[in-house]
Amino acid sequence: MPRTVTAGADHSRESLAAVKWAASEAARRGLPLRLLHVREAAPAVSASLTGSEGAGWPYGGPQLAAQALRARHPGLEVETDDVPGRPAEVLCAAAKDQELLVLGSRGLGRLAGFLLGSVSLSVIARSTTPVVLVRAEDTSSEREWQTSGDVVVGVDTSQPCDAVLEFAFAHAERHGLEMRALHSWRLSPIFVGDPTGAMLSVQTELDTLTNESLTEALAPWREKFPGVRVTEQCRLGHPAHDLVEASLDAGLLVVGRKERYSAPGVHIGSVAHAVLHHSKTAVAVVPHA
Incomplete structure (x- = not known):
């Protein structure tokens, strides 16, 4: 079937x-x-x-x-x-x-x-x-609205996200769209307001590491979908806020939801929850391990 x-x-x-x-x-x-x-x-x-x-x-x-x-x-x-x-x-x-x-x-x-x-x-x-x-x-x-605007995918480099990336790349290829892969990260509270200048050094180092992690996560999918043009966006910020902002001119916003097999109640994660409430475009929520 x-x-x-x-x-x-x-x-x-x-x-x-x-x-x-x-x-x-x-x-x-x-x-x-x-x-x-x-x-x-x-x-x-x-x-x-x-x-x-x-x-x-x-x-x-x-x-x-x-x-x-x-x-x-x-x-x-x-x-x-x-x-x-x-x-x-x-x-x-x-x-x-x-x-x-x-x-x-x-x-x-x-x-x-x-x-x-x-x-x-x-x-x-x-x-x-x-x-x-x-x-x-x-x-x-009557227009095919989803063929306008690129695909924005939120990438969490701290956990596996292959299912999320595969969905986003495949949708972009299927519709002939460009893709933006967005990863946002935050500094530890101990560095906020630090007068010694250590925060700037840490921020620079983390910025380099997170950019490298995003590039590494995308590499196998770029190879699998060579026709999809991808823009990497790695920034200091809040994931939900940055994804909602990116949805303003997007055709589809793709986020992940970690599967929970034992937790009671309804759980979709704070980022996915915020994005669903505030996104300006259609949202795809992709479950992953």
Whole structure:
């Protein structure tokens, strides 16, 4: 069975943005698209409440949605599913071992980022598949918006990030985009306000070391994706702030999320959490070991 690109589908404008983004991406990858609508109510109750088969779906119903997307992307295979259950659980289960899960989220305006609901947060924290969160504004026009703007990837050189880099490089190559690899680092508090000048020396040394670490992390992926033009950005700063700033003119922002197998609750990491709330563009969260 081929891997699929799965999109969470409902009647909202945010979901429509996600469906359009997912359809374009599935067509680019040559993969089937699965539109998944999750009903929390039991079928009998749901039918009596909605009053029509198409309620809750973009484009007025599953068949109309599939037809509209096939017309937009000739040759695209579209599957529609209407599944009862808890949304976060159903979405995570459906995306397991699949290519990609795409969700929509309401934007908070030009000066803010995403309105991150509990379902999206739970899915992002638990999914073993990369999750892309799309703002409704991103597909407000008919243009293929994700082909404009480069790919920005946050790189943490202190831990393995191959899955994150592979996703970012592959997306950049697939869409013919340039890529910016951003690593931000901070000085230890003991050097802040140091009057002896030791801070300047330490900062210079750390700047050299972090630049070398970033270049080393990128080297095998540059070799694997020689057609992708990469700009390295290594700076003294805060990762979340710098990534949000970089998202202003980006087509996609890619961040990692360390998989946690025993920690209770919802954990996505402070940087990913901040980026998801404040990014100005679509965000891909890639789980890694």
